Amino acid sequence: MRIGIWIVTAALLAGAPGVHADVVTDTNAKAAEIASKHPATPPAVRIMAIVQASVFEAVNSITGRFAPLRAKIAAAPGASVDAAVAAATRASLSKLMPTLQTAIDADYQAALAPLPEGPAKANGIAVGEQAAAAILAWRSEDGAMSADVYRPHTTPGVYVPTLLPALPNWGKRKPWVMGGGDQFRPAAPPSLTSETWARDYNEIKAIGSKNSTQRTPEQTAIAKFWEATAPAVYWPVARSVANVPGREVTANARLLALAGMAMDDGLIAVFDAKYTYNLWRPVTAIRNGDNDGHDATERDAGWTPFIDTPMHPEYPCAHCIVSASLGAVLEAEIGNGPTPKLSSASSTAGGAVRTWNSVGEFTREVAVARIYDGVHYRNSTEVGSAMGKKIGELAAKGLPRATR
Numbered sequence: 264m265r266i267g268i269w270i271v272t273a274a275l276l277a278g279a280p281g282v283h284a285d286v287v288t289d290t291n292a293k294a295a296e297i298a299s300k301h302p303a304t305p306p307a308v309r310i311m312a313i314v315q316a317s318v319f320e321a322v323n324s325i326t327g328r329f330a331p332l333r334a335k336i337a338a339a340p341g342a343s344v345d346a347a348v349a350a351a352t353r354a355s356l357s358k359l360m361p362t363l364q365t366a367i368d369a370d371y372q373a374a375l376a377p378l379p380e381g382p383a384k385a386n387g388i389a390v391g392e393q394a395a396a397a398i399l400a401w402r403s404e405d406g407a408m409s410a411d412v413y414r415p416h417t418t419p420g421v422y423v424p425t426l427l428p429a430l431p432n433w434g435k436r437k438p439w440v441m442g443g444g445d446q447f448r449p450a451a452p453p454s455l456t457s458e459t460w461a462r463d464y465n466e467i468k469a470i471g472s473k474n475s476t477q478r479t480p481e482q483t484a485i486a487k488f489w490e491a492t493a494p495a496v497y498w499p500v501a502r503s504v505a506n507v508p509g510r511e512v513t514a515n516a517r518l519l520a521l522a523g524m525a526m527d528d529g530l531i532a533v534f535d536a537k538y539t540y541n542l543w544r545p546v547t548a549i550r551n552g553d554n555d556g557h558d559a560t561e562r563d564a565g566w567t568p569f570i571d572t573p574m575h576p577e578y579p580c581a582h583c584i585v586s587a588s589l590g591a592v593l594e595a596e597i598g599n600g601p602t603p604k605l606s607s608a609s610s611t612a613g614g615a616v617r618t619w620n621s622v623g624e625f626t627r628e629v630a631v632a633r634i635y636d637g638v639h640y641r642n643s644t645e646v647g648s649a650m651g652k653k654i655g656e657l658a659a660k661g662l663p664r665a666t667r
Contacts, residue, residue, distance in 0.1 A: 350391025591655025
């Protein structure tokens with residue numbers, strides 16, 4: 264998953280016809296814009312998980328529809344849900360993104376302005392702040408701030424690039440729903456002498472290069488779209504389900520909390536696997552194709568991927584695990600009902616909007632995009648997608664249970 268800043272405007276994310284936002288989905292759109300300004304994608308995903316868990320805890324403390332995530336908060340009768348959502352979002356973002364306090368406060372004041380002064384508003388704010396404090400305290404011990412002790416692979420005296428890889432300890436964090444980062448750790452990647460390796464190597468060499476003549480215009484459009492990895496590109500897909508007319512605000516708060524926790528756990532799982540196996544990226548493998556021991560692979564000394572290669576090991580695909588974990592949560596929420604049209608916009612594609620008719624169509628596109636981008640082998644996309652599906656299903660089955 265690429266480390267970078269991706270910003271999608273609110274107009275692109277919320278301007279599609281037929282959208283029926285509520286306070287939870289509207290606030291989610293604004294929070295995702297702010298979180299996406301974090302320079303690294305995995306911490307931005309963690310921020311959104313904390314925000315959405317805080318929002319759920321706040322809303323649910325007032326409506327009482329589900330068991331709490333962490334601690335039961337005694338909400339005063341008549342406390343405003345709208346004020347609670349605004350306060351929970353502000354309190355969590357203020358702690359996690361303090362350099363953007365001006366933007367956070369502007370969104371907060373805009374959300375509170377239409378609400379009449381009085382006990383309902385004041386009590387809602389109190390509930391939101393308590394909810395955020397509880398979730399922030401819970402996640403303060405998840406290991407996100409642990410020291411980077413990655414040891415570069417080398418031999419004494421031999422130069423290696425001195426830019427350290429991204430987030431080598433992320434897989435050691437305490438998950439939301441998994442028992443540990445290694446719960447869904449996959450088997451080792453294919454041997455470099457296997458047919459699968461040769462298939463994947465030759466496929467990405469042909470279709471994933473910067474100047475590929477085999478990648479179609481549509482495939483290039485998909486590759487550009489999914490170069491974006493930050494929360495702003497994923498949350499509109501979740502809101503496509505949450506904004507279906509007739510949904511209730513607590514159910515939406517629960518859905519977005521589950522989506523946030525599943526995507527965050529997906530990144531914990533994928534970074535555990537990445538730094539367990541340390542598989543080389545296509546740009547490294549293809550430039551060293553004469554050293555992999557396989558007769559069916561040929562070196563291309565000047566090969567360059569379509570996008571910049573992320574600074575962490577290849578296996579498995581992080582984009583794939585995030586999309587599949589989100590997809591599994593959405594499929595569980597939809598159940599046997601009709602699937603609304605899913606859509607999102609991408610800053611790396613100039614604000615272009617793409618739509619999907621099913622969750623599977625969405626997750627499959629994300630997976631093949633990383634092949635077209637030249638940064639992931641097909642087997643890695645398949646493994647990452649399978650891991651994400653398991654994590655999303657675990658989140659959807661586990662929390663939080665309805666009480667009435």
